[in-house]
Amino acid sequence: MEILIATLVFIGAFFTLVGSIGLVKLPDFFTRLHGPTKATTLGVGALLIASSLYFSSQHEGLSLHEILITLFLFITAPISAHIMAKSALHIKKNEEKKERLDA
């Protein structure tokens, strides 16, 4: 059981790190957007499953309220990614319009 939990913690931390490496390394905003969606889905997901397993095995009774955070993140992460992409597109369009007016 402990090995399973440790593996899940490691997977979670690894994907969180990869998401942030992507945030720094990738060339432009839209490719960088892929990093955080990964960090949330698998990184935090695996960590929350690990802690759910840990607290269920420690104390009597299931510990399920971690699922609430997972569920919340799974619902909100695409929405925030969508609105950030939308605002970035909006800014890009405005700048292009400005350049055309200046030229």
Place this chain on the structure above:
Amino acid sequence: MKKFFPHPLLSLALLVAWLLLNNTLSFGHLLLGAFLGLIIPYMSASFWPEHICIKKPFVFLRFIAILLYDIVVANITVALQVLGENKNLHPSFITYPLSIQNQLGISVLASTISLTPGTVSCDLSVDQSTLLIHALSAQDKEKVIAHIHQRYEKPLMEVFVQC
């Protein structure tokens, strides 16, 4: 009945969320959760104009299982792409023609596309006929469109129908 109990699914979701939040199954919290599940949809009814009904719940459950499997697989591929060299990536915008009509169906499809790493949905056109997708590495655009249509949009079209 309809007036006092407008959204049964929302009520159920609120009850489950309340029980998860308190991490118990005691009778008192069950009662309080049921009360909240009744009163919140009633008070916020004007925010939810359309009725939601889910047909074929088993297709929806299968869809979620496929989605979870795809999230894990796609995460590993994208992690390798991120750690690889930048010049091996082929980032591109794809215009995806939507065939699903239902509002909730479109938003679930857009969330699905963002949740599977490698693709992020960016913008929905005003007439709700196309979705702008950004792909991290797509050499064959037609293949990505066909993949999304076959794997995600078809089951969602069966689940979310107008009612």
Place this chain on the structure above:
Amino acid sequence: MLAFILPLAFTMVTIALLLNLYRLILGPSVSDRILALDTLYINAIALFIMLSLYLENSLYFESALLIAVMGFVSTLALSKYLLRGDIIE
């Protein structure tokens, strides 16, 4: 096993937070900075969960949940501000 993995995981998430900070400070555009803040709060949630595992105390979930809610709303508000020049119309 867990006693060995947890400090390693703490180090990895801390490096991730520092990388986010780099993007937050240097990020060429405003959208990049919002994205860095978004990633920062998600990584903070990861750190809180690991802290609760380390201290064997499940009280930290409430704070993780609050960070999740507040972070989502602030990302939404910042993006909305960029999109419209106003948050509440």
